[in-house]
Amino acid sequence: FQDIDLPVGNYTLELQWDDDFYSDNAGTGATNDLDFYLFDQLGIKRLFGFNRDNMQGDPFEIMPFRVDIATKAKLMIVRSSGSRNVHFKYILFRGDGVIDSQTPLNGTVIGQANAVNSIAVGAVRYDNTPAFGNMNPTVMSFSSRGGVKVNGVDRNKPDIVAPNGVNTTVDFGVVFNDGDQFPNFFGTSAAAPHAAAVAALILEAKKKYNSDSAFNVSQMRTLMQTTSVAVGGGDGINDKVGAGLVKADNALQSFANGSPLIDTFYLEDDTYTPGIQPVTVVVKAEYISPAARAIFSRDTIPVTFIDQNTLQVSLPAFVGNPPLTIYNPPLVNNGTDGGASDSMFLLSARLQNVIVKVNSASRKYGERNPTYVDTVTVDGQTLQQAGLTLAELGLDDIVHTSSATNESRVGLFYRRATSNVTDLTIPRSRELAELYNYNFVDGILAIEKMPVTVTPRDTTLVYGKAIKGRQMKFNYTYNTANIDPAFNTAFRDSLESLHKTPMSDKLILINSKQAVNGSIDAGDFINMAFMVTGQAEKNSKQAVNSKQAVNGTTFNDTTFYVPLSPESIFEYQVDSANGTLHNSKQAVNSKQAVNSNAAVNSKQAVNGAASVNGVGVVNSKQAVNSKQAVNSSSFNNESNENVLLVIDSTDVFGSLADSLSGFQAMNMVTGYEVGSWLIGPGVLISDNFDISYGIGHLDIVPETLVVKVVDTTAACGDNQPVY
Template sequence: MLAAGAVGLAAALGLAVPATAGAAAGTGPAGIPASTAAQIAALQALKKTETKAESKVDSKLLVERKLRAGRATASAVPNLRTGVAVSRGGTVLVDIRVDKVGDDLLASLKTAGGAVRAISAKEASVRAELPLDRVSALAERGDVRRIEVADQAMTARELEAPVAPSQAMNTNAPTAVKESKEDKAARIGAAVKNAVGAATITSEGDRAHNADTARQQFGVTGVGTKVCALSDGVDSIAASKAKGELPADVDVPAGQEGDGDEGTAMLEILHDVAPGAKLGFATAFNSDASFADNIRALRFQSHCDVLVDDVIYFKESPFQDWIIAQAVNDVTADGALYFSSAGNEGSVRDGTAAHWEGDFLDSGLTAGKFQGSAHNFAGTAGVQVYEPVSKASSAGIPVNLFWSDPLGASANDYDLYLFDQAGNVVSLSQDNQTGTQDPYERLDTPGGGGTGLRIAVVKYSGENRYLSLSALRGRFSDSTDGLKAYNTPGVTLGHSAARQAFSVAATPAAKAFGRPLEPGDPANPVGPFPGTFSEASKVERFSSDGPRRMFYEANGTPITPGNVSSTGGEVRAKPEITAADGVRTSVSGFDPFFGTSAAAPHAAAIAALVLSGNPGIRGSEVRDALVSTAVDIEAPGRDGVSGAGVILADRVLAYTGASPQPLAVARQPIVTSSNGGAYLRPGDTAKVALPVVNDGDGAAVSTNVVLTSTTPGVTIAPRAKSYGTISPHQTGVNDFTVTVPASQPLGSTVVLAARVTFAGSLSPTTQQFALSVGQPSPETRTFAYAGAPVAIPDSDPSGASVPIQVSGIGRAAKLSVSIDGTACTTDAGATTVGIDHSYVNDLTATLTAPDGSKAILLQRNGGSGNNLCKVVFADDAASAFATVTAANAPYTGTWQPRNPLSAVRANAVDGTWTFSAIDGVAGDAGSIRAVSLHINGFVQ
């Protein structure tokens, strides 16, 4: 017979109890299998026998290997599906957390048959595709702390035709089904082709937030600021530029363009609301650790003032700032403003969330053979160890369990199980927590959904803790057999809950999200467009609610030592503010654009207007302005759904006293030598005309320039000149005289520094210009890579490189790069082309000079076309390579590179140059075969 505890457990779950412990299907309703407790016991037996190395491995990986290796395990849990994506070649995508990323570790990965997908030295994390049967062996390394199923992510976009989160999440697993490369290439190519002459589209949020009239009233456009987005990708950025929806100079670091178009749509919103701001982008989808790296890089390398994202990684803790939130803390401590989507996980108020948190309550019912007891969701109202999942939203849902232990130091062991109505375990997560692991378990519901799915939390060992259980984008709902759904507020979590981050809820600008209403839902709100938001506006039903209770500082220090229960910790008021969604963009698939993904960039752009009109304003002052002036649209005062309310640009700018600011900047000088030529010569006294452009919103009054040189022997007269008042977007020009000593070598560089002062907070600005001495030689010398073909590793950030030796030039007046070949063809694996690759759009190619300076030649352009042959990259080409499509394959002709080559020839060019190619997407391969540099020196 079943033990009394097992009988009690089965009864509490609403299950039929077999007559004997070994009873098979058929003894209860509709083919119920052996008891739930027996299945848990079988899984606990696997956990009990784990080795020290296996305790560092994600339990789902271990169970998946057991299921594939032996019939005994599979027969004990016949309906179990771990959710681990295993490729046809037997590989899995994993995150390897280590003490330090070193060459020895990477070599071990390759020896084990692994392929690196992303590396973060800062976070000591490697994402790799690794054979499933080699995972445990790699875990035996002393420097490996943890091997997990790759952490997945999803954006906060809401689709009018809803899909399961499994279809919206980061889909770089080996078996993931994505848009085909051919379809993607056709889509992007068509967008570029149709871009010319297309009417521009402005987000309705620009009007609804009063941003359009606020720019006119206060005269600020975002000038002097840089706003950067992080999302999936910017596939259609070239088309958006061609249509005038985006400026030409969006800063996208090499290899960080990502995959997808949500980033493009977010950039268009930013540009609509703050058209004078500089823009940047980096993907958040390479891995969780790479996301953290890119947040820091956008601030500390790209110098972004405002950052915004719409991404949540499932492993982000609700109780402590994890690696992504720590990156947010770093950039906000440096003065940046950070905005993040609150999420689309719903709210208790609207009955759209699947979230419960509270103290663990022992049900007194044993779960399993060895130890452990199930949590009682019913509390004092009775005993119920299940949280029922709605059939309508049960397919492909990630289910997260966290508890109030510090990250990397949990000694209390909780497990997570998913059952069908018959009591069969259909998914699980039962990692060991022995003092060095994270307090985290995750499972996925079956992709096909199911009837009567139920979640149970089991305390395997240790003390009671405060729990957070979320079925992201799913629903906890009452079942037909009497199980009650328990929901609590606070589903928003992760880096948007960082103290200084702005968590942004969504409210419709034009129309509300068109999901069919469910019984008991309030009427869908209607957006104000073409009016403005008011107290009558309502938050979208899917927008995530708060608040967020935190128990630990980022370093693991308890906020309330000794109290990690429902009465402890710190309660953070999240979300803070609300902004518009349901708006138009020109990006295919994002018209309209719903979700807190669309709301966050509206808020970030308004913040850019504040910074633009108030240079030097502190972040705390911006926070006060946004919160204090928000329109309260829900319950009076700040609430857990809309925060302080909807922000309006005119209110915020009035509150901060914003005013138009001038921004006078020197441009490239124009040289006229004593003989009328356009080149400086040794011993020459030349006229240098120096333009100064006012890129700002206000008049640059009392503009002056001091022109100096750090080059020995060079003199400038006069040293300073007045440019007077320069109106916005106008140019002033003055002439200076520059004398070059006769001893100045041909090909050397004269460096001029222009310090521009004007009346305004953005003054002064300083620009440096390098002027070459001598006339370009008419002789072009060619230097070619002479080695064997080098394979480009598939979807590997290390890429492939070839050296090119240059000698006898000294300084270069002109430089171009060619990818060579003889017979150009699109045949896969062709040996007659400079680069044979079956999908050129996967590639980013970079040229590195002997002094370490770099220029990107091509960056994920070319669509599905094969091969590069007789392609020349030159600064004076008529068109940019970014405009090519699959129809141009095999790629030939002369094109502008992504970055100007003039930047890599500033110093002497003799030495070893490096041409590199990185394949950013799995599934295609190729080689570097023939590459050359073409260089002109100088003559008198």
């Protein structure tokens, strides 16, 4: 046993052993089959296992599970097949669990990250870096550690570390408050794209400044490592941080000079008067080359280089107010790098800072973008306080744009203001640039889910008429007040298409006549919707089977249905996270259904937590269905919170019982004979709506049956004809 502390949360454990991979065309595949199980803290009760037959397959197992109450557990690893001794490793890829047992070989950089030619990336939190004032950054606790040997060779991973925890527009459910509206993305999966972006920038710069030079993986790794920033107070490569925190500007400046970026400048001795007396100017800037020079009044003046952020310039007395710039000479032969900084004027009045900030706003999905409101300040003062107008600032032509349209999905988008005042080809703009610095600050548009209620329309059909799922009509109730009237029809049509495209023509039948422990009524289906797996849809039953019916007429209108026992509904109401298999009866011939069905809450099912009678039915491989993505943001406590997923017995006990697939929306009825029945809607799967559901009514009325006696004749005294 291995002892593990498990705090509340979602977990993914992986077990891998040293064996052949079938998928890698390595021989015949694995010759050993290892399994692992989670036991209670006493090692008596087996809690969970998610194992497959790995013989002649790939040598790994994955165990996804969720812990709702913090607990201690034990992990057992067994060999179910094979005889060869193998090295194995298990890794906690997700979750905050702590392995209490001794773990002398704790390297976690494996697979492609541990490949010879990969550049493996660890993670440092973005605000624990020099850019945020921390000159001694440290690696995050979850960041993968190196030390995993391949054929006895340590490949010295990771190579570098990069920032994580950054803003994104995708909500991963991480609780982290950094003071803005954006969700944050953590993990080495967030750090690696930053390092990849630096590599792409280096490749682009190499192509621009050294177009004739080749640049391979080894050179890229060396460059990124030698220009990195030390992490954790140490130097050199280690198995936690590699060579250190990747730094793009250091890498670029190693083969091309940039233009100096002025931060500030001031007199070394402010008792001297520029112009009248010689003065020494201290310039603070980024990307100052040791070979930098000053250009003053068209003359080149030597400078005293202090460091890459500081230099001093000794200026003679001068007439007028000539510009002072700092110039970096080219580093490469073609002279395309380097350049001059912005001009500094020692005698000019300080430029005033004009800030144009667009208001942030929110709206529902499908609605028009809210009205733009600009806040304009001059050195922190309002226009009224500064005694200025928009026209005087050249801002009377402001144009607003946004990355969001009427059809944009739920998420965060910019709201932007632009003006020709920044176009220095315009004479008036050049005049204003001598007085003001302009800064346009974007606002944020948050598009939220649109609340919608989906209700089947009341329907009347004649007995014997087929009930088709896609032919059912629905009312979609939502607030149209802020939807552009010209867009409303298209919006409604797209909503209906979104609902019906993944919808089956078949039905779920919950026969109210079969309820044993109570009757089925509308109260049992409050805010409930329905969906099925592909196996459940495939194994549906036939209500009318084209047999001879009345007066020699054959019914070809066939209703297909998936039978579901009313007891499944009653038990779902008690425990929506787990379902028990119940045999359902076919309404037509009273034979026992061949494939029993189980009701399981789809919120759990699609998120990898569903189990039926203790048998896990979802694994990490199964994420989508071919018609509609099924993900956790479509099923939460606000939207689709009461969705019944019907699975087939073959989903649990069949050859593919480790996964669910082929999800479809399916409407529910409580009967199809003459009478009044209920209609429950098939699920609407969408991240853009907060979805609730209503109940419709289905009235089946009798078909008119006409019995007509055929006229005939018979001779007097003959036998009576057949009627």
